[in-house]
Structures are given as structure tokens and as C-alpha cells.
Amino acid sequence: MSQFINDRFLLSSDKAYSLFEKYAKPLPIVDYHCHIDPKDIAEDVSFTDLSSIWLSGDHYKWRLMRANGIPEKYITGDASPKEKFICWAKTIGNAIGSPLYHWNCLELARYFGICDPLTEKNAEEIWDKTCKMMADEPEKYTARGLIKASTVKVICTTDDPCDDLRWHKMIKDDPTFETTVLPSFRPDSILDIEKDSFADYIARLSEVCGHNIDNINDLLKAIDSRIDHFVSHGCKIADHGTEFLFFEEGTKDQIASIFEKKKTTSLSSSEIDMYKTFILLHCARKYAEKGISMQLHFGCIRNVNEEKLKTLGVNCGCDSISGTNNFITPLSKVLSKLSSEGRLPRTILYSLDPNNNALIDTLCGCFINVHHGAAWWFNDNMNGMLDHMKSLSCQGYFPGFLGMLTDSRSFLSYTRHEYFRRILCSFIADQVNSGLFPDDEEILKGIIERICYRNSLGLFD
Numbered sequence: 001m002s003q004f005i006n007d008r009f010l011l012s013s014d015k016a017y018s019l020f021e022k023y024a025k026p027l028p029i030v031d032y033h034c035h036i037d038p039k040d041i042a043e044d045v046s047f048t049d050l051s052s053i054w055l056s057g058d059h060y061k062w063r064l065m066r067a068n069g070i071p072e073k074y075i076t077g078d079a080s081p082k083e084k085f086i087c088w089a090k091t092i093g094n095a096i097g098s099p100l101y102h103w104n105c106l107e108l109a110r111y112f113g114i115c116d117p118l119t120e121k122n123a124e125e126i127w128d129k130t131c132k133m134m135a136d137e138p139e140k141y142t143a144r145g146l147i148k149a150s151t152v153k154v155i156c157t158t159d160d161p162c163d164d165l166r167w168h169k170m171i172k173d174d175p176t177f178e179t180t181v182l183p184s185f186r187p188d189s190i191l192d193i194e195k196d197s198f199a200d201y202i203a204r205l206s207e208v209c210g211h212n213i214d215n216i217n218d219l220l221k222a223i224d225s226r227i228d229h230f231v232s233h234g235c236k237i238a239d240h241g242t243e244f245l246f247f248e249e250g251t252k253d254q255i256a257s258i259f260e261k262k263k264t265t266s267l268s269s270s271e272i273d274m275y276k277t278f279i280l281l282h283c284a285r286k287y288a289e290k291g292i293s294m295q296l297h298f299g300c301i302r303n304v305n306e307e308k309l310k311t312l313g314v315n316c317g318c319d320s321i322s323g324t325n326n327f328i329t330p331l332s333k334v335l336s337k338l339s340s341e342g343r344l345p346r347t348i349l350y351s352l353d354p355n356n357n358a359l360i361d362t363l364c365g366c367f368i369n370v371h372h373g374a375a376w377w378f379n380d381n382m383n384g385m386l387d388h389m390k391s392l393s394c395q396g397y398f399p400g401f402l403g404m405l406t407d408s409r410s411f412l413s414y415t416r417h418e419y420f421r422r423i424l425c426s427f428i429a430d431q432v433n434s435g436l437f438p439d440d441e442e443i444l445k446g447i448i449e450r451i452c453y454r455n456s457l458g459l460f461d
Contacts, residue, residue, distance in 0.1 A: 003115035005105050010382075010422035015439075016429035023448040024421040028153040029414055030456040032237060033184070033295065033373075033405040036143075038157045038167035040411075041181055042174075046142045047411075049131050051081030053141070054107075055088060057409045059317030064100055065091050066317065076312055082127060089123035099381035099419070106415035111146065143411050144177055150414035152179050154460060156237050159183040161190060161226040162201075162208045165233045172234070182460075185230045185238040185292070190223065191279050193262055194272045216256040220282060227283070231290050236460050238287055239295040240280065243302070243322050247330035250274035277334070284338050287345040293459050294345045295373065298327060299352035321352045321378060328359050335367050344369070346459070348402065350376040357388055361395035372396060374404050380416065385423050402459070403451045421452055 011017045039045075047053040055061055055075075065075050065087060073079050074087040095101045101117070108114040112130050116122070134141040140149065147155070159165065163183070171181045189201045206213040209222045227235075248270060250258075255278045258271045267275075287294050301322035303309045308318045331349070338344035349360050350373040357372075364370045374380065375388040392398055404420035406413040428444060431437040 004117050005109040005115040009106075010102070010419070010426060011429075012426040013429050013433055015432055016422075016426040019429055019444060019448060020422055020425040023445045024425050024452050025418075027421075027449065027453040028151045029417050030154045030403075030453060030459075031152055031406050031414065031417075032154065032156045032402075032456050032459055033158070033239065033407055034155060034413075035158050035407065035409045036155060036411065037409075038159075038171065038181060038183070040143045041147070041155075041177075042167040042170040044142045044144045046138055048134050048138075048141075049081050049085070050127065051085045051088075053412060054410070055081075055084050057315075059315055060100060060408075061088060061092075062317040064095060064098065076316065085127055086120075086123050089118050089126075090120045093117065093119035093121075093123075102382075102419060103413070103415060106418060107412040110415050110418070111141075111149065111412060144179075146411040146414075147179050152414060154180045154182065154457070156182050156184045158186050158239060159230070161185060161187050161223070161230075162204055164208075165230065168233050180234075180460075182234045182236060183230055184295075185227060185235055186241070187223070187226075187238070187279075187283060188241050190219075191240070191242070191276050193258075193275050194267065198262065216252065216259045219259065219279075223279070223283065224286060227286050227290060227292070231292070235292060237293050237295060238283065239297065240283075241297040241300070242276075243298065243300060245296075245298055245327040245330040245334070246273040246276050246280075247333040248273040248277050250278060252278075280334065281337065284334075284345055285341070285343045288338070288343040292345060293348060295348045295350065296331070297350045297352075297376065299323075299356065300377070323353060327351070327356070328363060332363060332366070335363070335370060339367055347371065348373040350374070352377055352379070354379050354384055354387060357391035358395055361391050364396055371400065371402050373402060374420075377407060380404075380407070380420075382423055385420060386427060389424070389427050399447045399450050400455060401451045402455050403453070405456075417452075421448075424448065424451060 008017060011020055062075050068091040070087045070091060074084050092101055092104050105117050108118060108126070112133060114126060114129070118126055139145050165183050168181060168183050171177060189197070190205070192198060202213050202219070205222055209225055211218065211221070213219050213222055255275055258267060258275045261267060261271070284294055299322050300319055302319045303314060304320050305318035308316050335344060335347065344367065346369040348371045349364065351360060360372045364372050372392055375384040379388065392401055404417050406416050408416070425448065428447065432439050432444070
């Protein structure tokens with residue numbers, strides 16, 4: 001029986017194999033959107049077992065285990081690391097069709113040399129073998145060791161505007177670490193005026209900025225100062241996450257009244273949208289001024305399980321696709337307004353709803369430097385990536401695609417780039433083999449190198 005993970009894994013033809021080996025495989029990784037904790041990189045945190053490196057904080061795996069009926073004790077509870085790992089093995093060993101199955105196999109192969117799938121039968125053996133490897137060569141299984149082994153050139157973490165970014169500075173000042181680690185500006189808490197936590201967050205922002213935020217002018221001053229702070233630490237990307245898109249214009253006086261009203265009473269949906277639109281436009285203009293790319297994520301309804309939210313908090317794996325609303329109209333108005341002002345930053349759009357692919361691709365074609373980002377979250381699987389590529393190639397300019405990102409909290413997740421690259425090379429090879437595109441090696445090489453590396457690296461020019 002041949003090894004499950006082999007050179008031909010996911011490659012549909014000899015042409016796909018050739019394209020991957022020659023052009024995609026050797027390229028470094030630019031991970032321009034992830035949720036790695038920069039503190040872990042700065043302190044070069046080490047890992048001693050597969051539970052700590054795999055299951056801690058990974059809500060992708062938690063979701064799959066819950067779907068398999070695993071009790072919470074063995075997911076986020078007080079079970080031992082080995083018990084949690086065994087339960088994960090029971091789950092993943094039968095997860096036919098899941099991208100986590102393939103990622104799991106790639107991670108074992110690339111970081112531990114284990115090319116056969118994890119199952120309930122071999123779980124004890126793999127646990128013992130990997131624990132020994134991490135004990136015998138601990139320098140390989142640290143945050144930095146894994147990043148280096150993965151040939152990652154750039155990492156962009158996701159950071160709150162109130163963050164002092166000290167860990168990023170510590171990483172930058174260390175000449176022994178070659179990977180560039182940059183912050184991304186994530187101001188969701190500033191826009192989310194409808195939330196009960198808004199007042200507390202503004203108070204925290206006021207403390208960080210060193211001045212009271214009593215009115216809208218104070219808030220805009222604070223936003224600008226925090227963006228400047230991020231830029232001083234190398235920030236080139238911002239990120240906004242929202243369930244729905246919005247566009248309702250209001251005068252500055254109206255926004256000032258809304259900000260004041262929030263202190264004492266609830267706001268109408270129109271007032272909320274008006275405030276969000278005003279702040280988003282203000283941020284976008286500042287991004288354009290500072291050369292920051294703006295990411296907009298939408299179509300996700302978060303924390304739908306209230307019991308889990310109360311006991312485990314956010315980011316515990318209880319988010320879902322929200323379904324479509326009329327997002328194209330408000331989004332197009334945001335982009336059009338900024339474009340007409342000459343202040344539209346490079347923009348990257350992601351919808352969690354795969355039904356939105358063609359809508360986004362056609363919208364991107366209406367503007368300069370507006371891109372459809374990678375198949376996001378629940379869509380970063382084989383079917384989701386292929387559907388995304390087919391739509392983008394039909395409706396947009398495929399060689400301009402920014403390629404893959406991990407969107408992950410795990411230091412082993414860089415194999416997702418390999419997963420993507422193999423699927424990409426198969427997609428391109430199928431176009432050639434079907435007679436839909438010429439077998440021009442120079443052109444194919446250029447397309448693959450752009451999508452896998454050069455386009456995303458260009459975000460940092």
C-alpha cells in the first residue's frame with residue numbers, strides 16, 4: 001500500500017504535477033491574514049505534544065469534534081492532552097470529504113515525516129512518536145522553528161487598535177529571526193456601536209490614546225492616532241469583519257448626535273448604519289493616505305450558540321454562514337464614493353457565503369485595485385477553492401488573484417498553502433489538458449508565481 005501523502009497528492013495529471021513541482025512548491029509563503037498571537041512568536045513558545053500544537057485554540061477542530069458528538073470535556077474541558085488527542089483521532093480518522101482530513105495528513109507528513117493518516121488504531125503510536133520527536137529536537141517545534149521550516153516570508157497578525165504592538169517591536173528588533181511579522185489594524189470594536197461593550201471599549205481606547213473621547217471629533221482623532229501608531233510598526237493591512245454590509249450617509253453633525261445618544265439610550269438600525277458608514281469611510285480614507293490595504297469580511301453570523309458563548313467565550317467554533325442579504329448595493333456605494341474622491345485604498349473582499357462569488361467578481365471589475373480574496377473559512381476546502389477559482393477566472397482577472405492565507409491560530413497551518421497550491425496547479429493543468437488554454441510554460445509559470453507569491457508580496461510594496 002502506497003503512502004497516502006505522496007508527491008501526486010491532489011494533483012490531477014502529469015501536467016499538474018510538473019507545474020506544482022517546478023513553480024508552486026519552491027515559493028515562500030506570504031500569510032497576509034492570520035490570527036497567530038505575536039507574543040508566541042516573540043517568546044518563541046515551544047510545543048511538547050500534538051494536543052498543544054493542534055487542539056489548543058483551533059475552533060475548526062472543535063467544530064468537527066462536536067459534530068461527531070465528542071463531549072466538551074474532551075474538546076475545551078479538563079480532560080488530559082492525550083485524552084483530547086485520542087478523541088481527535090477518533091474524529092478525524094473517519095472524516096471523509098473534510099478539508100481538515102487533508103490538512104491533518106499534510107501537517108503530520110511535513111512536520112513529523114508521518115505520511116499515513118491518523119486513525120483511532122494508530123493514535124497511541126503517533127502520540128508517542130511525535131512526543132519523542134518534540135522532546136529530542138525541541139528547537140524544531142517552537143513557533144519560530146515551525147515558521148522557518150515552512151519558509152514563511154511575511155506574517156500579518158490581527159490586532160486591536162488598543163494594542164501597544166510591543167511584541168511586534170520585539171520581533172522586529174531581533175536580528176536572529178528573518179520572517180517579517182507585521183500588525184493588521186482590526187477596528188471592529190470601534191464600528192460596533194450597537195454592542196453593549198461599546199462604551200467600555202471607547203473608555204479603553206481613550207486611556208490608550210491619552211485623551212478623553214467625549215465626542216465624534218475626539219473619536220476620529222483617536223482612530224487617526226492609532227492608525228499612525230500601527231503604521232509606525234510596519235502595518236500595511238487593515239481588516240474589518242461584519243455580518244452585513246451597510247451604507248447610509250449622514251452629516252458629521254448627525255454622527256455626533258448619534259455618538260452622544262448612544263451614551264444614554266439605544267439606537268435605531270438607521271442610526272447604527274449611519275455611524276458605521278461614517279467610521280468605515282473615515283478609516284478607508286486614512287488607509288488610502290497611508291498606503292494600507294483594506295480587507296472587508298462579511299457574511300458570518302457569530303456566536304450563535306449562547307450557552308457556549310457564556311461558558312467558552314468568543315472564537316469557540318460557534319459561528320455560521322449568515323446567508324445573503326443585499327450586500328452588493330451598499331458595498332458598491334462604499335467603493336464608488338471612495339473611488340470618486342480618489343481615496344479608495346486597495347481593497348480585498350471576502351464573503352463567507354459561496355453563493356456570492358460571481359457577485360463579488362463582477363463588482364471587483366468595476367474598480368481599480370479591488371480584489372476578491374481567498375475562499376474564506378468554511379470555503380477553504382477543495383470544492384470551495386475550485387468554485388472560487390472558476391468564478392474568478394470567468395468573471396475577473398485570474399492572474400491578479402492574491403492567493404491563499406491561513407486565517408489560522410495554528411503554527412502548523414502553513415500546509416494550507418500547499419493544499420491550495422496543489423489544487424491551483426490541478427485547476428490550471430486541467431485548463432491546458434482540456435485545450436482551453438495553451439501549454440505555454442513561460443505564461444503558466446508567471447501565473448502560478450503571481451498567485452502563489454508575488455501578488456500577495458506586492459501588498460507590502
